[in-house]
Amino acid sequence: SVINFLERLCLTWMFFFMMCVAERTYKQRFLFAKLFSHITSARKARKYEIPHFRLKKVENIKIWLSLRSYLKRRGPQRSVDVVVSSVFLLALSIAFICCAQVLKGHKTFLNAAYNWEFLIWEAALLLFLLRLASLGSETNKKYSNISILLTEQINLYLKMEKKPNKKEQLSLVNNVLKLSTKLLKELDTPFRLYGLTMNPLIYNITRVVILSAVSGVISDLLGFNIRV
Numbered sequence: 001s002v003i004n005f006l007e008r009l010c011l012t013w014m015f016f017f018m019m020c021v022a023e024r025t026y027k028q029r030f031l032f033a034k035l036f037s038h039i040t041s042a043r044k045a046r047k048y049e050i051p052h053f054r055l056k057k058v059e060n061i062k063i064w065l066s067l068r069s070y071l072k073r074r075g076p077q078r079s080v081d082v083v084v085s086s087v088f089l090l091a092l093s094i095a096f097i098c099c100a101q102v103l104k105g106h107k108t109f110l111n112a113a114y115n116w117e118f119l120i121w122e123a124a125l126l127l128f129l130l131r132l133a134s135l136g137s138e139t140n141k142k143y144s145n146i147s148i149l150l151t152e153q154i155n156l157y158l159k160m161e162k163k164p165n166k167k168e169q170l171s172l173v174n175n176v177l178k179l180s181t182k183l184l185k186e187l188d189t190p191f192r193l194y195g196l197t198m199n200p201l202i203y204n205i206t207r208v209v210i211l212s213a214v215s216g217v218i219s220d221l222l223g224f225n226i227r228v
Contacts, residue, residue, distance in 0.1 A: 019128050022083040025075055026135040032071045033142035039064070040148055055152040056159070061176050065183075072143060084132060091125040094118050149181045 038044035045052035055061050098118055102109050109115055156174045160167050 016124075018083050019087060022080045023128070023131060023135070025080045026132055026139070028075060030135050030139045030142070032074065033139045036068060036071055037142045037145055037148070039067075040152070054155070055149070055177065056156065056173060058173055058176050061173070061180060065180060068143060087125055087128060091122060091129060094122045094125070098122065144184060146181055146184060149177050149184075153177050
């Protein structure tokens with residue numbers, strides 16, 4: 001019993017240590033995204049002591065897109081995504097087991113000690129996933145902030161009225177900004193859950209398995225069939 005307890009304690013510590021590493025990586029990504037969103041603002045760039053430039057030249061837009069791509073790929077990617085996917089699959093498996101146990105006998109569900117352990121693990125994993133989902137969602141909002149490009153387009157239109165001799169050059173920059181806006185919209189991947197990168201297989205398993213299990217539990221508790 002002592003050896004079993006120590007093994008479970010070590011495995012639990014290792015698992016939550018990897019989760020903390022993943023959360024730290026997500027915090028770093030959010031910090032990079034936050035600072036990146038302040039580059040085109042003179043006031044915020046001066047406040048956070050970072051470089052500042054406006055998107056009024058094609059070269060500046062190129063640098064802005066290259067910097068955005070570099071920051072999004074900075075730091076560990078695959079290892080963190082594997083940790084987050086593993087946590088999500090584990091939480092999904094525990095939820096499915098709990099739903100099966102409830103369907104087997106919801107009156108005696110809390111009588112077993114291992115069911116309490118499952119509930120504690122599920123609560124801890126869900127809190128961790130909610131934290132990562134919040135950080136990932138805020139990071140995506142910073143990188144996918146189209147209002148920056150729209151603001152620069154408005155500034156270009158105002159400059160065209162003040163400097164008609166540079167209208168051709170400013171029109172070229174404006175067209176590049178429009179293409180950049182379309183590009184950023186196309187780069188958003190469809191398999192994302194509040195900022196967490198989702199594998200298509202995991203996405204489909206989530207839709208089919210867990211929703212079916214939850215539907216069965218609700219139907220069993222309420223006494224009539226419900227399809228989710």
